[in-house]
Amino acid sequence: MMSIKEIISGIVESKAEKGGITHVYYVACGGSYAAFYPAKAFLEKEATKVTVGLYNSGEFINNPPVALGDNAVVVVASHKGNTPETIKAAELAQSRGVPVIGLTWVTDSPLVAHCDFVETYSFGDGKDIAEEKTLKGLITAVEILNQTEGYAHYEDFQDGLSKINRIVYRAWDHLQNRAQAFAQEYKDDKVIYTMASGAGYGAAYLQSICIFMEMQWIHSACIHSGEFFHGPFEITDANTPFFFQFSEGSTRAVDERALNFLKKYGRRIEVVDAKELGLSTIKPTVIDYFNHSLFNNVYPVYNRALAEIRQHPLTTRRYMWKVEY
Numbered sequence: 602m603m604s605i606k607e608i609i610s611g612i613v614e615s616k617a618e619k620g621g622i623t624h625v626y627y628v629a630c631g632g633s634y635a636a637f638y639p640a641k642a643f644l645e646k647e648a649t650k651v652t653v654g655l656y657n658s659g660e661f662i663n664n665p666p667v668a669l670g671d672n673a674v675v676v677v678a679s680h681k682g683n684t685p686e687t688i689k690a691a692e693l694a695q696s697r698g699v700p701v702i703g704l705t706w707v708t709d710s711p712l713v714a715h716c717d718f719v720e721t722y723s724f725g726d727g728k729d730i731a732e733e734k735t736l737k738g739l740i741t742a743v744e745i746l747n748q749t750e751g752y753a754h755y756e757d758f759q760d761g762l763s764k765i766n767r768i769v770y771r772a773w774d775h776l777q778n779r780a781q782a783f784a785q786e787y788k789d790d791k792v793i794y795t796m797a798s799g800a801g802y803g804a805a806y807l808q809s810i811c812i813f814m815e816m817q818w819i820h821s822a823c824i825h826s827g828e829f830f831h832g833p834f835e836i837t838d839a840n841t842p843f844f845f846q847f848s849e850g851s852t853r854a855v856d857e858r859a860l861n862f863l864k865k866y867g868r869r870i871e872v873v874d875a876k877e878l879g880l881s882t883i884k885p886t887v888i889d890y891f892n893h894s895l896f897n898n899v900y901p902v903y904n905r906a907l908a909e910i911r912q913h914p915l916t917t918r919r920y921m922w923k924v925e926y
């Protein structure tokens with residue numbers, strides 16, 4: 602199988618006479634959409650010429666960008682490869698001659714028929730964090746930047762990749778007792794908000810929509826820590842629970858301001874802190890982009906404990922995959 606580096610160099614070469622790659626679109630739904638958040642954040646911050654878009658697949662097919670053409674690349678993700686709107690998004694991109702890279706776990710899925718390149722990833726218990734969907738998505742962004750404009754921190758990024766697996770599994774052990782206490786404390790709550798900022802925001806978004814809402818039927822919304830002061834903070838009181846993602850890197854100060862307020866006027870706050878969990882061994886130049894992988898992979902410690910104590914298995918659904926939608 603071709604590496605992502607090779608896939609990107611093939612695409613770069615094929616577009617050399619048409620002006621190269623200038624637009625990258627990440628397109629997916631739900632957890633797969635959230636997994637692309639670091640890639641979007643990376644190109645937004647680090648690129649001077651290449652532009653990036655992150656789209657829900659349904660929005661992409663109904664309102665595709667005008668620049669979806671000669672200088673574009675589309676990266677789609679679907680775990681099972683059968684989400685209809687994501688399949689249609691890949692089909693639309695191909696119909697405009699845009700190369701499509703598909704990240705999926707099921708390699709003979711309907712999505713694969715509409716991808717020029719297919720990339721699988723590590724998944725499930727014992728997975729290699731550096732090889733999973735989020736980081737494979739991020740690697741497409743890093744390779745595109747490095748092979749077009751150049752990326753000064755490419756080696757720092759590779760160093761981060763070599764460290765993230767160990768950091769996650771150590772954090773996993775570290776959080777076991779705290780997750781049990783969390784489950785005990787919040788098992789009867791009807792609402793739990795999540796909060797986050799920066800390149801790892803997608804992990805808190807995923808926790809809100811895919812775990813609390815989808816898998817536990819607990820009301821939730823993901824509040825950006827910076828936006829908190831522009832509306833949401835009015836609901837702060839001693840009873841309302843917040844699941845707080847305290848990032849490490851550029852936007853830690855944004856989180857800290859919100860957390861200080863919550864500590865003063867709220868009471869029920871579960872803080873998951875990337876600094877405490879050892880993310881800082883990754884270089885400051887690239888640390889922002891590893892927050893998602895850390896948080897998203899330690900939240901299952903909490904989620905399993907919560908599902909167990911509530912006797913609501915994470916696989917329970919009312920509508921998903923059961924009715925027409």
Ligand SMILES: N[C@@H]1[C@@H](O)[C@H](O)[C@@H](COP(=O)(O)O)O[C@@H]1O
Pocket residue numbers: 630631632633678679680681682683684687811815
């Ligand atoms: N929690 C996610 C959902 O949000 C998503 O709708 C579904 C399909 O996603 P995919 O297209 O990645 O298979 O998978 C998971 O259950």
